[in-house]
Amino acid sequence: MTKGKSIVVLLFAVLWVGALQVLAQPAISPEMIEQFKRLTRAEQEALARDYGVDIDQLQKQQSVQSVEIGARPASPAEQLDAPGAPEEVVRTSAKAEFLVTDADLADDETEFAEPVSLPRFGAGLFDASVSTFAPTDNAPVPPGYLIGPGDSFNVYLYGKETGDHTLFVNREGMIIFPKIGPVQVAGMTYEEAKSSIKQRIESQFIGVSSIVSFGRMRAINLVITGEVSTPGMYSVSALTTVTQALFTVGGVSEIGSLRNIEVKRLGESVIVFDAYDLLLRGDIRNDIRLHNGDVVHVHTVGPQASITGAVNRPAIYEIKTGKTIGDLV
Structure with missing residues (x-):
């Protein structure tokens, strides 16, 4: 008998004794197991018949011995990568990895900041909760004021x-x-x-x-329409301007434009007021004094863009056609 076969015989004897008597585990070297595995199936069966051992039972015992002497079972990932892995292993591995991912997410204590709700730029100009508008009856008569019936x-x-x-x-x-x-x-x-x-x-x-x-300044009648809080006909002071008229009705609505406020007189468009000129540059040239019978129409809000981060005024801005990101910043 050759030296290799002697080692294999010794391995069979150790495993057989361990299976029957459940004694302390022998120190089986990895080299002995590898030599047995390299034998052909016919040689393994011949050795099993010589020693009266059931080869299937021996292989099961060998697996138990391998685990008990410290062999690490293959992970699902290793089983998945192994050639010829059964379909059940693939499904089990995928399911296990999915469950681990869910558990990791459930145990994650990282707090994510909720999205910041940006205000609409300029919406506070006509905030009804702040009483900044006062009647103009006692205001000085401005230069160029024309006298009319009712004064x-x-x-x-x-x-x-x-x-x-x-x-x-x-x-x-x-x-x-x-x-x-x-x-x-x-x-x-x-x-x-x-x-x-x-x-x-x-x-x-x-x-x-x-x-x-x-003495007392006359009242004029205005019609305020479009996207405002309370559209209708109003009797106001003859000194009322576009912004003061909007204060009177409670400002523009959530879908009203701050950049497209049109004044019509006798059916003709007189001027388009852009509140951004007032808010950003203090320009009141288009905040004209209204006449009796004028119509103030607030159009629907146009395209909008949000800007946040390291900027002076993070907000939602209404933009005009032709404007760029650079203009917005």
Whole structure:
């Protein structure tokens, strides 16, 4: 018997004794197991018959011995990579890896920050909860203001004759002064009307001087439509501008544009107001004073873009056609 076969015989004897008597595990070297595995099936069966051993039972015992002496069972991944791996192993391995992934995610205590809800730029301009709008009845008369029906003048006389008169401009554009008669003032600026009244008094009364001041300002009717909080017809001061009119109705709605606010007069478009000019540059040139019968129409919001991160004003911005990312930043 050759030396290789002697080693194999010794391996059979050790395994057989261990299986019957369940004694302390022998120290079987990996070289002995490899030599037995290299034998052909016919040689393995011949050795088994010589020693009266069932080769199938011996192989099972060999597997038990290998595990007990410290052999590491193949991982699912190794079974999956092994040539000829059964389909059951492939399914089991894939399922095990999937479950491990779910468990890892479930045990992950990393806190993810919730997405920040960006405000719409300029929406706070007409915030109804902040009372920044005040009536313009007591405001100084601006240069260029034209007198019209409904305006009034306070006239105080002193000298040889005294008196205090409140005079309203009628629908014909005149004031009726006692002892003097009608004085045409409609269409004049405040300064022109004031000068005309004083000259008429001094020419009619000798030794009488006068003080003329502006009284109550007339109201005008506006129609405010489109995407605003409360559209409708409003009676407001004649000094009301586009932004003041929007304050009156509670501002634009969530889908209203801040950059496309159109003023129409007698059916014609007069101007388009862009609130970004006011917010970003303080430009009020297009925030014009409205006239009686004007229509203020707020269009639907246009294209929008969000910007966040290391910027001065992270928000949602309404952009005009032709603008670039650089313009937005």
